[in-house]
Structure formats: C-alpha cells, structure tokens
Amino acid sequence: xxxxxxxxxxxxxYFPIRGGLLSREVARVHAVDDxxxxxxxxxxxxxxxxxxxxxxxxxxxxxxxxxxxxxxVWFQDxxxxxxxxxxxxxxxxxxxxxxxxxxxxLNPRMTIGSIIGExxxxxxxxxxxxxREERVAQLLETVGLLPDHLRRYPHEFSGxxxxxIGIARALAVSPKLIIADEPVSALDVSIQAQIINLLxxxxxxxxxxxxFIAHDLSVVEHISTRVAxxxxxxxVEIAPAKELYTNPKHPYxxxxxxxxxxxxxxxxxxxxxxxxxxxxxxxxxxGCRFHTRCALRVPSCSDNEQTLKEVAPGHWVAxxxxxxxxxx
Amino acid sequence: MAERLLDVKGLKTYFFTDEGVVxxxxxxxxxxxxxxxxxxxxxxxxxxxxxxxxxxxxIPTPPGxxxxxxxxxxxxNLLELPPAQMRKIRGKEISMIFQEPMTSLNPVFTxxxxxxEAIRLHEGLGRRDAxxxxxxxxxxxxxxxxxxxxxxxxxxxxxxxxxxVMIGMALSCNPKLLIADEPTTALDVTIQAQILELLNxxxxxxxxxxxxxxxxxxxxxxxxxxxVVMYGAQVVEEASVGEIFKEPLHPYTQGLLRSIPRIxxxxxxxxxxxxxxxxxxxxxxxxxPGCRFAPRCSFAKPQCTAADxxxxxxxxxxxxxxxxx
Ligand SMILES: Nc1ncnc2c1ncn2[C@@H]1O[C@H](COP(=O)(O)OP(=O)(O)OP(=O)(O)O)[C@@H](O)[C@H]1O
Ligand SMILES: Nc1ncnc2c1ncn2[C@@H]1O[C@H](COP(=O)(O)OP(=O)(O)OP(=O)(O)O)[C@@H](O)[C@H]1O
Ligand code: SF4
Ligand code: SF4
Ligand SMILES: [Mg+2]
Ligand SMILES: [Mg+2]
Numbered sequence: 001x002x003x004x005x006x007x008x009x010x011x012x013x014y015f016p017i018r019g020g021l022l023s024r025e026v027a028r029v030h031a032v033d034d035x036x037x038x039x040x041x042x043x044x045x046x047x048x049x050x051x052x053x054x055x056x057x058x059x060x061x062x063x064x065x066x067x068x069x070x071x072x073v074w075f076q077d078x079x080x081x082x083x084x085x086x087x088x089x090x091x092x093x094x095x096x097x098x099x100x101x102x103x104x105x106l107n108p109r110m111t112i113g114s115i116i117g118e119x120x121x122x123x124x125x126x127x128x129x130x131x132r133e134e135r136v137a138q139l140l141e142t143v144g145l146l147p148d149h150l151r152r153y154p155h156e157f158s159g160x161x162x163x164x165i166g167i168a169r170a171l172a173v174s175p176k177l178i179i180a181d182e183p184v185s186a187l188d189v190s191i192q193a194q195i196i197n198l199l200x201x202x203x204x205x206x207x208x209x210x211x212f213i214a215h216d217l218s219v220v221e222h223i224s225t226r227v228a229x230x231x232x233x234x235x236v237e238i239a240p241a242k243e244l245y246t247n248p249k250h251p252y253x254x255x256x257x258x259x260x261x262x263x264x265x266x267x268x269x270x271x272x273x274x275x276x277x278x279x280x281x282x283x284x285x286x287g288c289r290f291h292t293r294c295a296l297r298v299p300s301c302s303d304n305e306q307t308l309k310e311v312a313p314g315h316w317v318a319x320x321x322x323x324x325x326x327x328x
Numbered sequence: 329m330a331e332r333l334l335d336v337k338g339l340k341t342y343f344f345t346d347e348g349v350v351x352x353x354x355x356x357x358x359x360x361x362x363x364x365x366x367x368x369x370x371x372x373x374x375x376x377x378x379x380x381x382x383x384x385x386x387i388p389t390p391p392g393x394x395x396x397x398x399x400x401x402x403x404x405n406l407l408e409l410p411p412a413q414m415r416k417i418r419g420k421e422i423s424m425i426f427q428e429p430m431t432s433l434n435p436v437f438t439x440x441x442x443x444x445e446a447i448r449l450h451e452g453l454g455r456r457d458a459x460x461x462x463x464x465x466x467x468x469x470x471x472x473x474x475x476x477x478x479x480x481x482x483x484x485x486x487x488x489x490x491x492x493v494m495i496g497m498a499l500s501c502n503p504k505l506l507i508a509d510e511p512t513t514a515l516d517v518t519i520q521a522q523i524l525e526l527l528n529x530x531x532x533x534x535x536x537x538x539x540x541x542x543x544x545x546x547x548x549x550x551x552x553x554x555x556v557v558m559y560g561a562q563v564v565e566e567a568s569v570g571e572i573f574k575e576p577l578h579p580y581t582q583g584l585l586r587s588i589p590r591i592x593x594x595x596x597x598x599x600x601x602x603x604x605x606x607x608x609x610x611x612x613x614x615x616x617p618g619c620r621f622a623p624r625c626s627f628a629k630p631q632c633t634a635a636d637x638x639x640x641x642x643x644x645x646x647x648x649x650x651x652x653x
Contacts, residue, residue: 050516051487158607159372188371189543193587193603200600215516218546222589222601245594259521261546262592263585265569273525274518276472277486 003076004038005177005209006062011035011071013054013061017282030281031057033233035071036308039177044203044210046224046241048217048256050278053230055213059179062211063095064088075177093123096170100182102162106154112165113150116140119172139168143198160191167198171206179211184219196223217260221245226314229253232281232289235308239315249317252290288319296321330361333505333537334383334422339397341375341382344390348613352378352392354561357639360505365531365538367552367569369545369584371608375561376541380507383539384424385414401505420450423498425491427510433482433490439466440478443497450501465496469526488519495526502534509541524551545588549573554645557581560609560620563639567646577648580604580621619650627652 015029032054039045047055060066062073064080073080075094083091099105106115116139117132119125126132137147143164154162163183170178180199184192196219202208214220220227221241228238229250237250248254255272262269274293279285285292291301298321308316309323317323341353353375360366368376381387382394385406399406401422406414426432434442443465444458453461459478466474469492482490491511498506508527512520528551531538540552548555548569555572557565557580565578576582583604606624618633619625625632632651639649 050518160607188608189545190371190584190587190604191607193589193601194605196589196601197603217517218589218591221591221594222598242594245591255518257591259517260591261520261524261544261550263545263549263573263588263590264592265549265573267592271521271525273521277488277519278516 002041005041005076006039006211007072007074008038008058008062009036009072009074011058011061011073012069013057013066014069027282030233030284032061032068033284035230035233035235037228037235037238039209039211041176041209042203042207043225044212044223046220046227047211047213047230048215048220048227049230050215050256052278052281054233054281055215055230056181058230059097059181059211059213063092063097063179065097090123093173094175095177095179096173096175098163098166098170098178098180098183100185102159102166102186103154105166106162108154111151111153112136112140112157115154115165116150116169116172119169123173125173135172136168139171142171142202143168144194158191159187160194163187163195164198167195167202171202174206175208177209177211179213181213182215183212185214185216192219199223217257229256232278232284234289234306234318236290236306236318237316238308239312243312243315247315249311249315249322250290250319251294251296251322290319330364332359333362333402334360334539335398335400336379336383337398337400339379339382339399340395341378341387341392342395343392345612351561351611351615353382354611354615356397356558356561356563358556358563358566360537360539362504363531363535363537364554365540365552367548367555368539368541368558369543369548369555370558371543373608373611374558375611376558377509379558380424380509380539380541383507384418384422386418386424416450419446419498419503420501421503422505422507423501423503424507424509425494425498425511427513432494435482438479438481439485439493443478443493443500446497447500461500462496465500466493468499468530469493469496471496487515488522491515491519491523492526495523495530499530499534499536503536505537505539506531507539507541510543511540512547513542513544520547527551545573545585557584561611562620562636562649563647564621564650565646565648566639571646577642577646577653578621578650579625579627579652583624 011032012034013032015031016025017027019026035058049055061068113136116136120132126135136150140147140149145164184195212223224241227241227244228235231252237253248257255274258272279292287302287304288306291297306318308318310316311323337357339353339356343350343352370376383399440459440462443462447453447458447461463474463478466478471477471492512523552569554568556563559580565581576585586602604624609620617635619637622628622632637649637651639647640653641647642653
C-alpha cells in the first residue's frame, strides 16, 4: 500500500460553553471525540452522519481553520497540528476546502477573477497580472465556465455556477487534497449531478484526493471509494463504499441506510425506525454513544466505550455486539 | 371514480416587484382527490410554494397577486370567497405545514397555547377543553410526555419534535386537505423517516388528502399516489407514481430521474450520473413563448420555441406538455 496522503490520529475538538458572570467554562460540546483515519492518495473518503455529529468540525480541524483540542494530523511527513502560521499557510497550497453555501462563501464585492486569483497572489504563483488572468481563464474553463466571466460578480451566477467558482478557487493553487463540505447540498437535483460529475472528472485529471462530507447517503455512495459513518463525534463504522452499503454492520449505519427513501415505487424494504432524537453532544451517553437508541443493546453497552475493530479487510466497526465481543 | 376535493385551473400568480414582474405560477392546472397524497416536485423556484400559498390565499399582496384562474374546493371557488369565509376554510378545511418549523411557531408562546388557540378559533371550545385537546394532538403525533411538553416553548424542542408540533397543530381541526411544503427537507433522514411514517399513519386514520411538496423523488415514491412535475412555473407532467418512475415522458422528468444517484443499486456497477446541462430558468421579466425547458433539452426543435407546448392527455391520468407527444 502507498503512503497515506493524510493521517488523522485521535483527533478531538471540544467547544467550551461559557456561562455565568465570569464567563467560565460550564460545559463542553464533544464535537469531535477521538477520530482516526487515513486518506490514500487519489481516493475519496465520504464522511456521513446526521446534523451535528461533527463532520464539518472534523474537516475544519484537519485544516486548522479550527484549532483541535488534541490529536494529530499528518499531511505526508508534516505534522499539521504543530506547524507555525507561516508553514501552515504554505501547506494550504496542498489542502483546500469547498463549502456548502456557494452564496455565502464568495465575497459579493469581488469579481470572479479576483476571487479565483487571490490565492495565486498570496502564494506568488503568478508573477504578472497577465499570467494571473490567463491562469484564471484556464481555471474557469476547467470547471465549465466561460473565460470572459472573470470580470463579473458572484450575484450574476446561479447556485451551480457559484459552486463551480468555489471549485475553481480551490483548484487555483493545484492542491493534492480537497475537503468538500456538503458541496452539493444547496443545489437542485439536476445541478447536483453536474457538480458531482465535475468533481469526478477533476479527480481523474489531476489525481486529487477528496474528503467528501455530506449528509446525503446516496450522493456519498456514488462518489466515494470508502465511507466513514459518524455518530456524536465518533466514527462508528468505516469500510469500502460498496461493502458499507451492501453489508453494513453497525446498528446505526443500518438504521441510517434503511431510512433513505428509494426513488423506485416497486422496491419494498424493511425500515428500521430509530426511537427519539440524537442525544446532546454536551453530555453524550456513556459507553457506546448509540446505546440510548439501539435495538441490539445489551446491559454492558452503557459502560463500555466502543472502539473500531476490523471485521473484514478494511471494514471497521465500533459495536461490541456486532463484532462478537459481547452477546446477549 | 375518485371524488375531487380540490381543482386548480389556469392559476397565475405574479409578483410585481421593482425589478419587474415575476411570473411565479404561470398557468397551472391540477387536482387532488379525496384521501389521496399528491406529490409536487420541481426545481427550486419552479413555483411550488407559491402554488400552495395561492390555495391558502396567503400570497403577500402587494407585491403578489393571483391574476388569473380558479381554485375550486368542494365545489366553491376559493378565489371568490370573502376573507371571513376564507379564514374559516383555512386551518379547518385546509391547513398547511411549512419547511422551517421554527419560523412558523411563535417563540413567546408555549406549544400548548399555540395549538389551543387554533382549536378555540375554529371549534369554539373553552380554554380548558382546548388545552386538553392540545395534549391529545401531541399524543397523536407521538410526542413523548405530552402533558409536560405542552407547557414548553418551541426552542426547547428538537427540529423533529417541532415539525411534529406543526403537524399536530395543522391537524387539530381535522382538515380534509393538508398541504405539506417540504415538511422534512430541514430534517435528518432518520427523523424524516419518522415524520413520513407519521403522515402516512395519520392520513389513513383521519382520511385526509395530502398535497406533498418535495424535491426528493425518493419521498415521492414512498408516499404519493400521483405526481405533478413543475418546471419554470408550469406543470410539465402529471401521472400516477407507478407511471412516472416506469415511463416518464417529459424530457425534464426523464433527466431528473437519471440524474439522481441510486443507493439501492449500490451492489451494481457504478455509472456516471447523467446531468441535465444548463441552469434553472429565471421567471423575472419577459418570458419568451415556447417550452421553458428548451435551452436544456436535447430533443429541442425550432417548433419548441415557437409557442407553449400544450399539455396533452397521453393516457388516462398521464398528461405531458411536450411536442414529442
Ligand atoms: N464554534 C462552535 N462553538 C460551539 N459549538 C460548536 C461550534 N461549531 C460546532 N459546534 C457544535 O459541534 C457539534 C458538531 O458540529 P458540526 O458543524 O461539526 O456538525 P456537522 O456534522 O457538520 O453537522 P451538519 O450536518 O448540520 O453540518 C454540534 O453540536 C455543533 O453545535
Ligand atoms: N414575495 C415574493 N416576492 C417576489 N418574488 C417571489 C416572492 N415569493 C416567491 N417569489 C418568486 O416566485 C418564484 C417561485 O417561488 P417558489 O417559492 O414558489 O418556488 P419553489 O418551487 O417553492 O422553490 P423551492 O424549491 O426553492 O422552495 C421564485 O422565482 C421566487 O423568487
Ligand atoms: S455497542 Fe451496544 S449499543 Fe452500541 S451499537 Fe453495539 S449493540 Fe448497540
Ligand atoms: S417541447 Fe421541445 S424543448 Fe420542450 S421538452 Fe419537449 S422536446 Fe424538449
Ligand atoms: Mg456541517
Ligand atoms: Mg418552496
């Protein structure tokens, strides 16, 4: 196996909640709680889970847009978590992010040309104005826009076109890794497919590696090589995409997959309806965090912290019942 | 023969803004039978919500106005009713739930007070009886500890519970038609599954019809009996759920179905998604005659842009607006 491009080890992010007169820390949101995984060059790892489970926080702490509470992130041989500001900035050439909201993530007062060209200036990648404009025009073409769009402003573009601009901006510095945080969630179904296809084409063309964050399980299945499922700050299952979708092992993954409505009225499936809501990440349940909603739980589930165990090559599950450690 | 509950004909709702006229709904026809679930799908901005608000007569005027058409409910044209009579229909005969439950619940009143208020308005019950009925409604929508929850404020509830409260409130006067505008779009899939299950259960129990607006073809497949597909403020296709998936006729419907990734086919070989090229049309300003899907349609011919393609019955219950048929 080749060297991983990215290694995430025991990553934690606890957000303090302050209260009282002295603004003391009164509690902590366990947003990301001991997350570890590798990213192989050229692969797409999908990160799924319900709202608030810590997907975006994971993505942002990897880039140190949010400082981690503890844990390590290695990009090739560099420890991202200990880099100083300057080295971190030059590492941003290698790792880029695309956001969900193509409206909010583009400065409305900047032309498309300066939005995409900004990073070229920061990283001194285009010595002259002319070189910069040429590169921007080329990037616009790469993402399926017209080169003469570069003098226009974001409001003149549709949602899908703005997402293309966001992708061109990320591509400007020729990164190796792109963290895509819900890149198609705000788009219409017919436009989603355009962006998914574009991301796939760019990956093939430039050998990009993606961390693809989304709550839409069908989109993630389509684009990912491997998929990790998060619940309350932890990865509960990680496996090759096909394996995870056809042979899920964690009771939460099973319930999640069975809840996706299938666009075919002739298929009839058994749905696993979960009781209640996701518990608060401020005081997450003890032991296995899923035990408050799990139909398979045994008494020890509320005591034993669960860690990932390999059940088949590359297929890891954090459930003592399903991995045969505990039985009824 | 199924009995018609609602019949919308030639509906046009426009917004007269400083930047020009927005033809949000531009000649829409469809009907809903008693007790059925009609799904309405379409891209963002295709006029789904404005259609729903027109039925409720809740279009903000100005800038909006229903400029043409009729909406018959149980034989009466809602567009000709005096406001006082329309208020009686709204909530009692037809009620609506919205995409974002937080914006439609009042943050300063408890959920019980809000449901009880709706009940008192329509059923003339006393304060105590209305509150007791509010507790019953919360139980109906499976909110645990209903007696306690009824005294809580909206912000104390999760998104899924708020949407349950909205459904409870909408159903408190036994409407015959529930308009649900993207009732699960803001929710997680596991919560969506709970809410759709609840709607199906309540529909069977109470015998009401549902007009379900969604952009999710999976939700349509699992809950609706018939579907109306909207594109650019118009209806482009209408069919039973079985037919729309098996034999979609309009090129937009066909493209839409081919562009969605299919989780149920995960075991088979991956294929590239077939995206529909181009962008969603704008409804502002002058709209040229002809098919609004033409700029994105791979079958487009000169005659497509000469005049609006009329909607034609292809077979019983299956209509399409496209010159190919
Ligand atoms: N800056 C912050 N301060 C405090 N809590 C935060 C902060 N950012 C995120 N959180 C909390 O951390 C948890 C994880 O949030 P995160 O945004 O990572 O979730 P997510 O999986 O991306 O959800 P979504 O699908 O809704 O985008 C949530 O409970 C969230 O409320
Ligand atoms: N109050 C308003 N003033 C001006 N234009 C409006 C107003 N309300 C809606 N519109 C316009 O009417 C058109 C149809 O909007 P509508 O909300 O019905 O779309 P929709 O199909 O419900 O879309 P979505 O899937 O995004 O909810 C849009 O172009 C919208 O911008
Ligand atoms: S460890 Fe126990 S509670 Fe957790 S998923 Fe497995 S069976 Fe369920
Ligand atoms: S009328 Fe013409 S442009 Fe419109 S959908 Fe049919 S073939 Fe395509
Ligand atoms: Mg997020
Ligand atoms: Mg809408």
